[in-house]
Amino acid sequence: MSWLTEYVRPKIRTLFTRREVPDNLWHQCPNCQQMIFHTELAKSQKVCGNCGFHMRATAADRLSWTLDEGYSRIELPKAPADPLRFRDQKRYADRLREAREATTLEDALAVAHGTIDGHRAVVAAMAFEFMAGSMGAAVGEGIVAAARLAVLQDAPLVLYTTSGGARMQEGAISLMQMPRTVIATRLVKEAGLPFLVVLTDPTTGGVTASFAMLGDIQIAEPGALIGFAGARVIEQTVREKLPDGFQRAEYLLAHGILDMVVPRVEMKATLARLIGLLRDPFVDETPPMRLAAPDPVAPPPVETVQAPG
Known part of the structure; x- marks a missing residue:
């Protein structure tokens, strides 16, 4: 009896025990x-x-997919954590703490610098996973820092947008980031550097109404939702039925709002090609033409004159 209970039964249990699957x-x-x-x-x-x-992808995904290996993340400027001491169902400070613990980000933006297929660039990526990518003072400070870094390094600025709009918990302070981010884009353009915007799903609200629509070239991922107000609000305002695909990337491309819609797996190569065209537009890779050496000129024949007699 003992050998059944102490040896055989445990062996049978190990055969039929369910293993934990992630x-x-x-x-x-x-x-x-x-x-x-x-x-x-x-x-x-x-x-x-x-x-x-x-x-939907995280900000860390965007940076790793876009930049070559060996890129460096930068520490963004700090912003007041809870300037209005806002509270709805819970305190704004508690919401920030929970979002930071869940994402390991300080706020809804990550910035890095490195190369894209060998071209130097500064890349900023918004994080929808951090409070729906809402734009507050920290995001505004981060975009200004990214623009200044691009000017300092004489490198183009690539910005991935994804956001639900301005952050309601910061009130008018969040709305002030709209003109601040517009000024940041002017810093890049006045330095003669390319500013490329990649709009991803979703890009709405105050982000769309500010820096997201100011790129030298406007790119979007397929099927991305891009707009200012929601479709239901627009329908109630204009009292008309909106067309199919309204506020989607393909619709905006067909109506001239976007320059191109690029699949995600082709985004890095597309950005590298655009940066190369915008930074070195007059590079001629044609080998220099070599002129053939002229044939040596034969000396004129020497006439011999016979002396008389």
Whole structure:
């Protein structure tokens, strides 16, 4: 009896015991409901291989996908944490603390500098995972810092936008970031540097109404929602039914708001090509023409004159 209970039964239990499986091995596409293995999703840069749907990405993802290896993140200026001592269902200071613990970001922006396929660049990426990418004083300070860094390094500025708009917990202070970020874009342009904006899903509110629409070249990811007010608010205001695909990247491209819509896997190569064209537009890679040496001129024949007699 003892050998059954002490030896055989434990062996049987180990054969049929369920092993714990991580919850993040499979991801479901929000568009087509297809299950995607996490390694495949990482290789495709969070783009569904079945329907091409571009899932939302973090600010860290944007930086790693865009910049070459060896890039450096910068520490952004600090902003007042809770200038209005705002409180709704919970204190604004508590919301900030929870967002920082969940994302390891100080606020809804990350900035890094490095190279894009060998071209020097400063890249700023908004973080939708941090309070829906809302723009407060810290985001405004970060964009100004990114612009100054681009001028200092004589490098173009690439800015990924994703935001629900201004941060309501900071009131008028958040609205003041709209003109501040516009001035930041002017610093880059007055230095003769390219300012490239990549609009991702979603880009709305005060971000769209300020720096997001001031790029030298406006790029968007496929299917990105881009607009100022929501579609329902617009319909109630104009009292008309909006067309299909309204405020989507493809609709804006067809109506001249965007310059191009680029799939995510092609974004890095596209940015590198644009930076090369804007920074070195007159580089001629044609080898110099070599002129053939002239044929040596033969000396004139010497006439011999015979003496008389």
